[in-house]
Amino acid sequence: MIEAELKKKRISGDYGFFIFKLQEEIENPDAGQFVMLKAPDEPILAKPFSIYSYKNRELVLFIKRVGRLTGRIFSSPIGEIFYVRGPHGNPYVSSIDLTKRYILVGGGSGISPLNFFSELHPELTYTKLYGFKEGHIRKLFNENEQKHLVIEEETGHTVVDVLNELTSEEVGIIACGPIPMLKNLPKNAYVSLEAVMGCGVGTCKSCAVKTIEGVKLVCKDGPLFKKEEITWEWI
Amino acid sequence: MGVDLSIEVFGIQFKNPIVLASGPAGFGFELQPYLDFSKIGAITLKTITVKAREGNPPPRLVDAYGGVINSIGLQNPGIKGFITDIVPELNKLNTIKIGSIAGFNLEEWQLLVEEMDKIKEIPLIELNLSCPNIKGKRRWAEDVKLTQEVVKTARELTNKPIIVKLAPDVTDIIEIAKAAAEAGADGLTIGNGIQGMRINVETGLPVLKLKTGGLGGPAIKPITLARVFKTSEVLDIPIIGIGGIMNWQDALEYAMAGASLLGIGTAVMVDPKSPTTILSGIEAFLKRKKIERFRDIIGIAHRGGFSVS
Ligand SMILES: Cc1cc2nc3c(=O)[nH]c(=O)nc-3n(C[C@H](O)[C@H](O)[C@H](O)COP(=O)(O)O)c2cc1C
Numbered sequence: 001m002i003e004a005e006l007k008k009k010r011i012s013g014d015y016g017f018f019i020f021k022l023q024e025e026i027e028n029p030d031a032g033q034f035v036m037l038k039a040p041d042e043p044i045l046a047k048p049f050s051i052y053s054y055k056n057r058e059l060v061l062f063i064k065r066v067g068r069l070t071g072r073i074f075s076s077p078i079g080e081i082f083y084v085r086g087p088h089g090n091p092y093v094s095s096i097d098l099t100k101r102y103i104l105v106g107g108g109s110g111i112s113p114l115n116f117f118s119e120l121h122p123e124l125t126y127t128k129l130y131g132f133k134e135g136h137i138r139k140l141f142n143e144n145e146q147k148h149l150v151i152e153e154e155t156g157h158t159v160v161d162v163l164n165e166l167t168s169e170e171v172g173i174i175a176c177g178p179i180p181m182l183k184n185l186p187k188n189a190y191v192s193l194e195a196v197m198g199c200g201v202g203t204c205k206s207c208a209v210k211t212i213e214g215v216k217l218v219c220k221d222g223p224l225f226k227k228e229e230i231t232w233e234w235i
Numbered sequence: 236m237g238v239d240l241s242i243e244v245f246g247i248q249f250k251n252p253i254v255l256a257s258g259p260a261g262f263g264f265e266l267q268p269y270l271d272f273s274k275i276g277a278i279t280l281k282t283i284t285v286k287a288r289e290g291n292p293p294p295r296l297v298d299a300y301g302g303v304i305n306s307i308g309l310q311n312p313g314i315k316g317f318i319t320d321i322v323p324e325l326n327k328l329n330t331i332k333i334g335s336i337a338g339f340n341l342e343e344w345q346l347l348v349e350e351m352d353k354i355k356e357i358p359l360i361e362l363n364l365s366c367p368n369i370k371g372k373r374r375w376a377e378d379v380k381l382t383q384e385v386v387k388t389a390r391e392l393t394n395k396p397i398i399v400k401l402a403p404d405v406t407d408i409i410e411i412a413k414a415a416a417e418a419g420a421d422g423l424t425i426g427n428g429i430q431g432m433r434i435n436v437e438t439g440l441p442v443l444k445l446k447t448g449g450l451g452g453p454a455i456k457p458i459t460l461a462r463v464f465k466t467s468e469v470l471d472i473p474i475i476g477i478g479g480i481m482n483w484q485d486a487l488e489y490a491m492a493g494a495s496l497l498g499i500g501t502a503v504m505v506d507p508k509s510p511t512t513i514l515s516g517i518e519a520f521l522k523r524k525k526i527e528r529f530r531d532i533i534g535i536a537h538r539g540g541f542s543v544s
Contacts, residue, residue, distance in 0.1 A: 198504035203261030206296035215289040
């Protein structure tokens with residue numbers, strides 16, 4: 001695995017931006033792909049993190065604190081060495097209709113791959129909606145980004161409410177976020193799934209998702225699927 | 236001085252003792268960009284059943300800090316799918332392939348052994364008698380008679396070496412190991428995941444959809460290691476030691492306890508390069524100790540350890 005030195009962090013509550021400097025390049029990551037990140041000296045699995053941004057060995061991750069590994073990242077001092085491998089998974093552009101532009105709908109840490117998408121593929125980006133519950137999140141984002149935030153505690157609306165006012169036949173939807181949010185999306189949406197992964201490359205079969213074509217793997221066949229292709233009751 | 240890592244067991248020459256355990260490495264293909272298969276001794280392929288299985292509903296895997304609990308549920312393409320889609324590709328992996336099978340009744344075991352016997356790319360067969368995460372099924376390896384029945388059945392149908400994968404969490408593994416050996420097993424894999432679970436305290440519910448699963452990783456190493464040690468004390472049969480090998484020291488402990496081959500499961504998921512890293516560690520250790528052949532340390536813990544000079 002590649003050494004990744006924690007260079008900077010900006011935290012608000014359970015969310016934060018983390019910038020790592022990698023000792024080697026990872027190969028041409030594209031939006032939707034993820035890295036597997038491992039903590040030093042922890043006998044636990046590496047975990048998948050979508051790429052928020054990547055340039056010149058500088059990897060930006062937007063992380064929600066949920067468990068032991070993310071807790072460790074939040075409390076790590078600057079200079080701590082982690083390990084990454086990747087990119088794994090398929091770029092969104094290999095799964096979507098390239099003749100359309102897309103509304104990017106994110107919930108919580110799900111905004112990560114969408115941000116990378118809008119950076120790399122502005123021509124495919126119609127607009128972005130970044131949904132969060134709490135207003136304190138605003139301080140993590142710059143002035144340009146503020147207009148994309150949809151904060152539930154401020155307006156009483158979720159990203160899906162806002163999306164329903166915007167959406168039309170001509171624009172597509174790419175969404176990443178919690179399962180209840182994804183389930184509420186219109187039929188034609190592409191959904192980027194998260195799953196508990198072991199290997200991240202398709203061998204261990206942990207990140208299974210049932211589709212109309214049978215069981216698929218989020219790491220190898222995804223992370224992007226068509227919403228109507230998923231058997232949601234199985235997840 | 237070069238170190239000889241090779242080892243001959245089951246009449247087969249392995250270039251080194253590192254074996255990928257059945258499951259976490261799948262059929263190996265997706266690991267190829269990360270792991271040089273020509274550098275490892277063997278891969279035990281994902282367990283194949285008669286019918287294709289989609290596996291258990293997710294979540295199927297949970298970290299248990301010190302280990303990982305899985306309840307994949309033997310997702311696999313079934314023996315037919317395996318033969319048409321996987322076997323023709325196996326020559327891409329430049330290492331020895333051990334086929335792994337699991338039947339749900341004796342007829343299924345029969346059919347699986349017959350099919351495996353015909354596959355020339357697979358010189359050895361592992362009988363997975365110990366999968367801990369199949370819904371509603373008792374493990375064959377929990378019972379002396381059942382173990383004996385399956386191994387006898389298999390023995391009659393093939394001349395290929397048969398390895399029997401035992402459960403570490405049984406009352407008396409030696410009794411079951413003896414039964415397997417008497418019934419004609421050429422080797423034993425000790426062991427498999429140990430039944431474990433986690434509960435989400437916020438919801439008050441088990442984390443895994445099937446509630447319990449097989450615990451692997453560092454947490455099980457002392458337990459499985461003791462089983463390898465005890466079994467090799469009384470039985471003269473080659474053992475593949477599996478359970479929590481994360482680094483070269485773990486691997487060496489198994490060899491010293493009596494395992495001829497060393498299986499790596501969870502560590503491959505954490506870092507796909509770990510098998511070759513572990514191998515380099517073993518090699519460096521042997522050099523430092525001026526031991527010329529890996530095989531000389533197998534079971535050394537039974538023989539008074541290294542003589543002090
Ligand atoms: C994701 C996963 C899938 C597994 N699938 C199988 C399997 O199909 N057949 C089998 O015999 N063992 C299977 N196992 C068990 C491993 O081969 C191994 O015996 C166990 O994980 C203990 O070794 P470890 O501590 O190195 O992980 C699986 C383990 C994991 C983690």
